Amino acid sequence: MGDPMSSSADLSTILNRILDTAADNLRIAKILVQMGLDPNNITYDALFDRLLEIVLANITLANMFALVGAIFFVATLLMQRMVPLRVANMVGCAFFATSGALSGSAATFLLYLLLLPVNAVRLRQLLRLVKKARSATQGDMSMEWIKPFMTERKYRRGDTLFKIHDTANEMFLTVTGKFLVKEINVEIPPGRLMGELGFLTPNNWRTGTVECIEDGQVLTITYERLLEIYFQSNQQFGYYILLLTSQRLLENNHRLQENISRLEATLAQEKAARETAAARGIA
Template sequence: MSWIEAIGYLGTGLTIASTAMSTMIPLRIVALCASCAVIAYGVLIGSAPVVLTGMIQIPVNAWRLHQMLRLVRHTERAASGDLSLDWLKPFGTSRRFRAGAVLFLRDDPAEEMYLIESGRFRIAEHGLDVKPGDIVGELGMLSPGNRRTGSLACVEAGSALCLSYSEVKQLYYQNPEFGFYFLKLTSERLFQAAETLRAENAGTDVL
């Protein structure tokens, strides 16, 4: 077997290895290496179709790898204290709501969460206003039976980024590190809510 054939077999082996991987970041890295080997092999044997195939795959895999690395980086930063969730925007759909619109009611089936972009929303049961930059509805993903823990209505017309739980789960399965940091972020929010409730109760007791 010549060294040229060895490069071809290397590209084939890396391609097969990438399809067998369950996590997205290693898959994209190996796929990029496979494309480089395939391009080198195509150049050495003078096959334009082989070179073209590798060149098409490289930007696709590189972009997906960039997206996932950015997702993990921003999620890690959020979990360590920066609770901004703007990094979710590429994975959701923006929707507009008029004043008075009810997004969901307590005990409704929960299928998506919302990142408020503009306007003002309110959770009636808890007397909480949800403003731009806040996230709401993510706890339905963790509640028993995936049921809403409160009702959400639009008080002032605005828009919200809608991210389905199925998309969140897909991101989790593609990259367990994302899942870890997302759960950590959710825990941070639960602790913050508990602290706020404790402070409000303390203030009531004083009065």
């Protein structure tokens, strides 16, 4: 059996050699030698001339394409909207693929060539989303276009979807069945949105309690996904949500006015009845 102390010493020696070699390679003098400069005679002019030589030696058509591709890649990191980001990414991939072809690098060429159709498919999906979101702002209040982004869920009679003042994190679209907003005693039929007001409240609180009164199916989408659609659709979807919530608020206001009118009519009838009864008593 070998001596443990000897093995430890050998390992220590190897590590020390590795560290010494790494330190030697990182020395300024050695770097200058590798650049073709004399460490003992360094001037700004000599350094500038050498750097210029290196740059000029690397000015090739392949490197120029790679440089333009790098510029577009950096641009994608600065963009906030998805559509122009995808376009810039596709342009950058095209330049990188061309650079790989010119330099004879098959790996670079194939990598960026395969990224082009991936970005093209995502760009097409985004453009379709933008188009549908824009059509929604022009009066089409249909929710058909958002269904592919939603998840199916089923409820049975007596189930509570959410309660007033609960933390809201998703929106619902009714498909079948009936649902009741308990605070205002309003039934929600199929094809209606629920929970969209919680998306706009400051603390994302539910503004009512919704209960299932007839077995049914709903589609759900999280507020996080809604925000993704909002940013991807160039803010058109935000206006679309405002239209929906405004419509809901107007409906609630109209319903409140009707309730107030009925209450006033009831009070007037009761007052008239009391006055009639009092007049008969006096007579």
